[in-house]
Amino acid sequence: xxxxxxxxxxxxxxxxxxxxxxxxxxxxxxxxxxxxxxxxxxxxxxxxxxxxxxxxxxxxxxxxxxxxxxxxxxxxxxxxxxxxxxxxxxxxxxxxxxxxxxxxxxxxxxxxxxx
Amino acid sequence: xxxxxxxxxxxxxxxxxxxxxxxxxxxxxxxxxxxxxxxxxxxxxxxxxxxxxxxxxxxxxxxxxxxxxxxxxxxxxxxxxxxxxxxxxxxxxxxxxxxxxxxxxxxxxxxxxx
Numbered sequence: 001x002x003x004x005x006x007x008x009x010x011x012x013x014x015x016x017x018x019x020x021x022x023x024x025x026x027x028x029x030x031x032x033x034x035x036x037x038x039x040x041x042x043x044x045x046x047x048x049x050x051x052x053x054x055x056x057x058x059x060x061x062x063x064x065x066x067x068x069x070x071x072x073x074x075x076x077x078x079x080x081x082x083x084x085x086x087x088x089x090x091x092x093x094x095x096x097x098x099x100x101x102x103x104x105x106x107x108x109x110x111x112x113x114x115x
Numbered sequence: 116x117x118x119x120x121x122x123x124x125x126x127x128x129x130x131x132x133x134x135x136x137x138x139x140x141x142x143x144x145x146x147x148x149x150x151x152x153x154x155x156x157x158x159x160x161x162x163x164x165x166x167x168x169x170x171x172x173x174x175x176x177x178x179x180x181x182x183x184x185x186x187x188x189x190x191x192x193x194x195x196x197x198x199x200x201x202x203x204x205x206x207x208x209x210x211x212x213x214x215x216x217x218x219x220x221x222x223x224x225x226x227x228x229x
Contacts, residue, residue, distance in 0.1 A: 092157075094216055103216075
């Protein structure tokens with residue numbers, strides 16, 4: 001069965017500081033990995049995705065993530081956080097399986113940005 | 116391109132009442148998903164449609180939840196009767212086809228059962 005672990009429930013950073021959100025996954029085949037962001041009262045917006053190829057992927061809003069197969073990780077990073085980045089971030093894993101290509105989400109990391 | 120539309124945005128009902136949510140996916144998207152997101156948790160898949168057929172409903176509590184996508188476009192999710200533990204945000208998402216993994220989400224419907 002596929003699963004995602006986001007070990008940090010809450011993270012607080014100062015504006016301008018760097019950010020790393022952790023994500024570990026369990027998946028029996030080649031995983032497709034995603035990071036989504038959810039602002040209060042909003043749906044989920046895709047930040048970036050990894051399907052294959054270069055293990056460092058760039059996304060929107062200056063975010064990037066690195067796929068490390070040996071560590072089963074897909075951590076999200078941003079070199080300089082802006083106050084508008086405060087939101088909840090979800091990591092998800094999926095794949096081309098007989099289960100209909102469904103995504104499994106982690107429990108999320110709530111990001112607070114201090115001015 | 117218009118995004119995934121959902122209505123209503125908010126709904127408050129008493130336990131044992133029924134409720135229905137509506138979703139209109141992005142035009143041309145064959146796959147439609149309904150997720151339940153309980154406060155403090157990630158979205159959990161309830162049901163997946165491919166056109167008007169059900170692909171996966173293994174997580175759908177079928178004794179009280181039902182969903183349909185009759186013409187392969189709009190979809191309705193119903194709860195009857197509602198329980199307190201059904202309080203959550205119900206998210207609809209769509210995807211173009213099987214080969215493309217990216218899902219696009221609507222704003223969700225926040226359900227409160229009192």
